[in-house]
Amino acid sequence: MWTVYSFTGAAILASIIFSLLLFLSIDDDPLMKFLFGGLAVIFELGKFFAWYEVGERKARRNYTGTLSAFTFYAVLAAISIGGSIGGINSATNKAQSEVNVQKSKINAFNMQIEAIEKQIDLNNVAAEKYIQMERIASGVARIQKQNDELRKQQQKLAMERDSIPVVSQGSVLGLIDSLAESLHVTPQAAQLGLVVFLSVLLDFFAAFFVGLIGEENRFRHQYRHNKVLEMAGYNEFEQPKLLEHFDPSTIGTSEVNVHEQEPEEIIVEPELPKTPYELAIDALSHNKVNCSKRAVSKFLNISTDEVDSIFKQLLDEGIVSKKPNNHYQWHGLTTTTS
Numbered sequence: 001m002w003t004v005y006s007f008t009g010a011a012i013l014a015s016i017i018f019s020l021l022l023f024l025s026i027d028d029d030p031l032m033k034f035l036f037g038g039l040a041v042i043f044e045l046g047k048f049f050a051w052y053e054v055g056e057r058k059a060r061r062n063y064t065g066t067l068s069a070f071t072f073y074a075v076l077a078a079i080s081i082g083g084s085i086g087g088i089n090s091a092t093n094k095a096q097s098e099v100n101v102q103k104s105k106i107n108a109f110n111m112q113i114e115a116i117e118k119q120i121d122l123n124n125v126a127a128e129k130y131i132q133m134e135r136i137a138s139g140v141a142r143i144q145k146q147n148d149e150l151r152k153q154q155q156k157l158a159m160e161r162d163s164i165p166v167v168s169q170g171s172v173l174g175l176i177d178s179l180a181e182s183l184h185v186t187p188q189a190a191q192l193g194l195v196v197f198l199s200v201l202l203d204f205f206a207a208f209f210v211g212l213i214g215e216e217n218r219f220r221h222q223y224r225h226n227k228v229l230e231m232a233g234y235n236e237f238e239q240p241k242l243l244e245h246f247d248p249s250t251i252g253t254s255e256v257n258v259h260e261q262e263p264e265e266i267i268v269e270p271e272l273p274k275t276p277y278e279l280a281i282d283a284l285s286h287n288k289v290n291c292s293k294r295a296v297s298k299f300l301n302i303s304t305d306e307v308d309s310i311f312k313q314l315l316d317e318g319i320v321s322k323k324p325n326n327h328y329q330w331h332g333l334t335t336t337t338s
Contacts, residue, residue, distance in 0.1 A: 291330040
């Protein structure tokens with residue numbers, strides 16, 4: 001569960017941070033930043049509390065309450081996803097802008113180098129015309145000198161271009177470019193699709209782990225509640241144990257009848273004591289104890305091996321059955337006539 005708590009906290013924190021990136025950029029006033037930042041945190045935490053409440057009401061079979069909680073969650077989730085989209089998009093645009101600045105500088109140098117190259121080509125065309133006019137000494141020499149100066153200028157620009165520090169492209173920007181090329185869309189469309197996907201995935205990821213924590217808490221509560229009921233059921237039926245040998249048929253009889261029955265009771269007393277198996281059947285038949293090994297062991301004060309032997313015999317005779325969850329179910333004794 002600590003792993004689940006860690007993932008949940010990380011997902012909620014990431015969702016809050018991305019929402020803060022958008023809400024804090026709305027206004028530059030520190031007071032407004034504080035107010036919008038608090039609003040983003042309230043939306044994020046309220047969204048996950050609402051999702052947790054959806055699971056709680058669904059577990060209680062309160063479907064009307066579940067629908068209302070889910071509606072509230074859907075509204076907050078839409079706001080949260082929008083905030084996350086804006087935050088992730090803002091961070092991505094900032095990284096992209098730095099790359100674009102460097103690209104624009106390189107493009108400017110490339111344009112100047114291309115312009116010089118075109119000028120050199122025009123000069124070469126003019127030199128050919130001077131050659132045709134047999135003015136090599138005057139025209140062609142001047143053009144060659146001019147081309148040499150242009151070549152030196154071109155080399156200087158190329159060196160300045162190559163000295164620009166290269167901005168490393170992040171993995172997200174590389175992924176955006178790859179998506180744009182594979183899907184044949186613009187980088188802006190690929191970036192928007194990726195941002196929406198990541199925002200929705202982050203929100204659902206956090207909601208899944210919040211729901212998982214809710215399921216775990218409900219399971220723990222139910223497990224402890226069942227243990228309390230089991231012990232309460234045992235203690236509840238322990239008091240009538242003092243009246244096990246009380247015969248309800250003697251109620252309302254005269255004192256003479258009681259004295260007349262005394263010799264019969266004296267005759268019955270020497271009978272052999274009941275075996276643990278018979279005592280277990282008697283307790284289970286009269287609902288004095290729950291149909292479980294632990295309850296029978298505590299009620300009869302017998303060992304675990306003896307309880308296992310008793311329940312094995314009960315299973316063989318079909319008096320009890322074993323459920324898929326390893327609990328036992330009492331079916332009762334079938335009455336037979338002798």
